[in-house]
Amino acid sequence: MSEQPSSPTRRRLLMAAPLVVAGGVGVGFWRMLSGMTRGSFDPHDIHAPALNRPVPDFTLPDQAPGTGFSAADLRGLKAPVLVNYFASWCIPCVAEMPVLNVLKDRLPIWGIAYKDKPEHALGFVQRAGNPYARIAADHDGLAAIDWGVSGVPETFLVGPGGIIRWHTASPITEAMITNTIMPLADSLKS
Amino acid sequence: MNPELGNFALALACCMAAGQAILPLIGASRRDARLMALAPALAVGQMIALITSFACLIHAAITNDFSVQNVAANSAVSKPLLYKITGVWGNHEGSVLLWAMILSICGGAVALFGRNLPSALQARVIAVLGGVAAGFELFCLTTSNPFARVWPAPMDGQGMNPLLQDPGLAFHPPILYTGYVGFAVPFAFAIAALIEGRVDAAWGRWVRPWAVAAWCFLTCGIAMGSWWSYYVLGWGGYWFWDPVENASLIPWLTGTALVHSAIVVEKREALKIWTVLLAIGTFSFSLSGTFLVRSGILNSVHAFANDPARGVFILGLLALVIGGSLLLFAIRAPQLTTGGLFAPVSREGLLVLNNILLCSICAVVLTGTMYPPFMSLLFGKTISVGKPFFDATTIPLAIPLMVFMGFGPMMPWKRAQMWPVLRRLWWAACVTAVALVVATFQMREILPVLATATAVWVICSSVADIAERLRLFRQPLGQSWQRARSLPRAVFGAALAHAGVGIVVLGIAGMSQAAHRIVEVHVGQSEMLAGDSWTLTDVKPAEGPNYTALVATIEVRHNGKLVTTLHPSKRTFASQHQTTTEVAIHTNLMADIYGVLGDKHGDDANPTYVLRLHYNPLAPWMWLGGLIMAFGGALSLSDRRVRVGAPRRAKTVDVVVAQ
Numbered sequence: 034m035s036e037q038p039s040s041p042t043r044r045r046l047l048m049a050a051p052l053v054v055a056g057g058v059g060v061g062f063w064r065m066l067s068g069m070t071r072g073s074f075d076p077h078d079i080h081a082p083a084l085n086r087p088v089p090d091f092t093l094p095d096q097a098p099g100t101g102f103s104a105a106d107l108r109g110l111k112a113p114v115l116v117n118y119f120a121s122w123c124i125p126c127v128a129e130m131p132v133l134n135v136l137k138d139r140l141p142i143w144g145i146a147y148k149d150k151p152e153h154a155l156g157f158v159q160r161a162g163n164p165y166a167r168i169a170a171d172h173d174g175l176a177a178i179d180w181g182v183s184g185v186p187e188t189f190l191v192g193p194g195g196i197i198r199w200h201t202a203s204p205i206t207e208a209m210i211t212n213t214i215m216p217l218a219d220s221l222k223s
Numbered sequence: 224m225n226p227e228l229g230n231f232a233l234a235l236a237c238c239m240a241a242g243q244a245i246l247p248l249i250g251a252s253r254r255d256a257r258l259m260a261l262a263p264a265l266a267v268g269q270m271i272a273l274i275t276s277f278a279c280l281i282h283a284a285i286t287n288d289f290s291v292q293n294v295a296a297n298s299a300v301s302k303p304l305l306y307k308i309t310g311v312w313g314n315h316e317g318s319v320l321l322w323a324m325i326l327s328i329c330g331g332a333v334a335l336f337g338r339n340l341p342s343a344l345q346a347r348v349i350a351v352l353g354g355v356a357a358g359f360e361l362f363c364l365t366t367s368n369p370f371a372r373v374w375p376a377p378m379d380g381q382g383m384n385p386l387l388q389d390p391g392l393a394f395h396p397p398i399l400y401t402g403y404v405g406f407a408v409p410f411a412f413a414i415a416a417l418i419e420g421r422v423d424a425a426w427g428r429w430v431r432p433w434a435v436a437a438w439c440f441l442t443c444g445i446a447m448g449s450w451w452s453y454y455v456l457g458w459g460g461y462w463f464w465d466p467v468e469n470a471s472l473i474p475w476l477t478g479t480a481l482v483h484s485a486i487v488v489e490k491r492e493a494l495k496i497w498t499v500l501l502a503i504g505t506f507s508f509s510l511s512g513t514f515l516v517r518s519g520i521l522n523s524v525h526a527f528a529n530d531p532a533r534g535v536f537i538l539g540l541l542a543l544v545i546g547g548s549l550l551l552f553a554i555r556a557p558q559l560t561t562g563g564l565f566a567p568v569s570r571e572g573l574l575v576l577n578n579i580l581l582c583s584i585c586a587v588v589l590t591g592t593m594y595p596p597f598m599s600l601l602f603g604k605t606i607s608v609g610k611p612f613f614d615a616t617t618i619p620l621a622i623p624l625m626v627f628m629g630f631g632p633m634m635p636w637k638r639a640q641m642w643p644v645l646r647r648l649w650w651a652a653c654v655t656a657v658a659l660v661v662a663t664f665q666m667r668e669i670l671p672v673l674a675t676a677t678a679v680w681v682i683c684s685s686v687a688d689i690a691e692r693l694r695l696f697r698q699p700l701g702q703s704w705q706r707a708r709s710l711p712r713a714v715f716g717a718a719l720a721h722a723g724v725g726i727v728v729l730g731i732a733g734m735s736q737a738a739h740r741i742v743e744v745h746v747g748q749s750e751m752l753a754g755d756s757w758t759l760t761d762v763k764p765a766e767g768p769n770y771t772a773l774v775a776t777i778e779v780r781h782n783g784k785l786v787t788t789l790h791p792s793k794r795t796f797a798s799q800h801q802t803t804t805e806v807a808i809h810t811n812l813m814a815d816i817y818g819v820l821g822d823k824h825g826d827d828a829n830p831t832y833v834l835r836l837h838y839n840p841l842a843p844w845m846w847l848g849g850l851i852m853a854f855g856g857a858l859s860l861s862d863r864r865v866r867v868g869a870p871r872r873a874k875t876v877d878v879v880v881a882q
Contacts, residue, residue, distance in 0.1 A: 041557065044557045048553045058593075062534075063538060074600065
């Protein structure tokens with residue numbers, strides 16, 4: 034049934050098809066890998082459920098040493114703000130802190146402590162240097178669900194009117210700031 | 224027993240594997256008996272070297288040798304002994320070594336149990352296994368050496384990811400890997416057959432036991448993995464279509480197709496080229512799964528050590544193994560002779576249909592898994608493919624597969640008529656119709672109803688198949704018993720495996736009716752779910768060997784009568800700053816009562832606790848069904864007919880059964 038005699042050329046082409054498909058997929062993988070080493074391709078940047086939508090409704094309590102904020106605060110903005118989910122127990126968050134501390138002079142950063150004890154989050158900010166203009170605490174991680182956060186650190190660029198313009202689920206790097214965040218933030222200002 | 228010895232043994236194994244890959248191939252093409260005889264010797268030697276190497280790594284972990292980087296990064300003095308051992312494969316380097324060791328054991332098994340194979344075929348099969356092993360051992364030595372040292376050695380290790388500190392996950396990787404790697408043997412047979420340019424019934428008979436064995440391990444491994452995500456992650460689900468889960472499902476689907484199409488090669492000498500391609504494809508998917516998980520290309524909750532440099536090495540290895548074998552296939556397959564013809568309505572016809580449906584399911588799962596990274600690569604779009612896509616595409620293909628599964632074993636070979644088969648299945652059809660009606664009233668959703676009905680159909684038709692063969696109730700029980708004793712075990716094995724599929728699907732359909740609630744309660748407060756009253760009676764702190772815990776006590780009552788007391792807990796591992804939830808599950812085999820302790824809110828004087836309460840009907844059936852499937856496979860492996868050399872007697876039994 035499936036092995037009816039057919040012309041030799043057709044048979045040859047048919048038998049070579051798996052090789053061609055595998056070759057194509059292999060080239061794709063190769064480009065992904067080389068893109069990952071250069072930093073131009075990031076498969077972990079897939080989840081962006083909230084992109085180009087208004088920030089979800091939330092009101093969060095203060096997290097020392099800053100004051101908390103709500104969705105209304107973000108929606109009332111005239112200039113872009115970076116919203117950064119962090120936690121004291123997260124190693125990549127420690128790694129991105131020096132970069133955030135440099136960035137804070139160019140762009141306001143608002144932090145949300147994710148599922149963290151207040152004293153731990155305070156200690157973390159004191160040790161690592163505080164890049165945050167305002168800090169809120171998301172103790173139970175419920176606001177994070179609405180934001181679509183899958184883990185920390187995650188960072189959102191919120192434009193005027195509280196619209197989420199950009200999102201990453203990995204630590205912020207200098208390359209991201211110069212290539213993506215600042216150009217986007219500058220274009221949103223005007 | 225020290226790390227240097229382990230490293231040396233690994234390097235030695237790599238050299239032997241390289242020799243094993245080259246010398247027997249030369250021997251087989253020159254018909255040189257002495258060179259061919261090297262194959263089994265080298266395979267066994269390589270196996271011994273790798274087992275030694277692996278034992279050295281375990282020894283280093285048990286003795287807290289933190290000068291070994293891998294042990295320092297993944298172990299700690301305070302870790303329980305069991306997890307010191309199992310932690311060896313709970314990380315990238317160790318798991319690659321485990322992979323290589325299982326592959327060498329496969330080669331050793333072909334050397335030891337394949338003595339009745341023609342010597343040229345055996346030499347070629349072992350050579351192919353040696354080539355793949357050499358690649359993995361080189362990978363292990365160069366980019367992920369588990370024996371790399373650190374100086375100065377730390378006083379204590381960093382400990383392991385607490386999520387992995389679990390008995391289910393401790394034994395899951397070896398079983399799953401045995402499944403993955405086991406398909407290397409059918410792959411090697413396929414390559415050897417392509418080199419020889421000959422595939423016949425005997426080839427089908429040799430390949431099938433290895434494929435069935437690998438399939439059993441893979442089935443067990445997948446069932447354990449899904450069970451683990453059910454009770455460890457605390458999400459109350461069992462399958463999330465996570466790329467890592469799909470990476471094991473894809474070779475399982477093609478492996479299942481392979482196990483069935485090899486029957487057609489064995490009995491009817493048809494579907495030969497297709498079977499060879501399936502053997503190559505199944506192992507290729509196993510290898511690619513490893514690659515995708517370890518390179519970091521796929522997004523997954525099961526994050527492993529992601530390193531593009533390692534990805535490049537594995538990609539090169541894949542290009543050699545998969546590209547090389549598909550090239551060989553493209554050149555040699557057109558020369559293979561095609562085999563026996565058959566009518567569309569026949570056992571072969573249904574097996575072809577089974578292959579088409581299984582491969583279609585495989586194709587959609589593959590598409591859903593690979594779509595996001597490729598869309599991102601080609602168009603820069605970020606897309607996530609989730610459960611809705613997979614449910615919508617796989618279930619409509621799975622339902623006809625199950626319907627035809629019921630007919631398959633009853634169909635005669637070559638040419639069949641539907642009517643006699645249908646007549647034998649009349650009572651199974653009646654039970655299915657009843658199930659359909661009952662399920663419609665109970666569930667009210669179309670897909671679970673269809674799934675339930677087809678599952679009942681598969682289970683009943685498996686029973687009907689056996690009953691028919693035994694002439695149960697149509698002749699004295701003593702004679703049926705006589706028939707049962709002379710019936711080949713493979714027949715029982717196939718019926719069991721099919722019934723197991725039905726049981727798994729019933730479990731899935733039951734789980735679609737699960738109820739759950741997230742509540743925030745004070746101690747002493749009660750909540751209702753699925754007719755039971757759940758009361759949080761107590762929350763207490765507790766101490767473990769390397770963690771502190773908060774343990775809740777929940778009493779579940781039905782109409783005032785105590786059903787069970789659950790103790791879900793939350794563990795905090797100080798050394799990793801990580802907390803894990805320990806789910807409490809009570810099962811009566813018809814449903815699971817499943818409780819999770821969440822966060823604590825409010826001040827210490829008057830705290831409230833978040834609880835997740837689940838009522839999961841038929842949940843245990845999914846894993847039970849998986850075990851039954853694997854057991855069915857094992858039973859048919861124990862059939863004397865699969866042992867080459869005793870094929871004749873089985874014929875007479877078939878004649879008796881057919882009368």
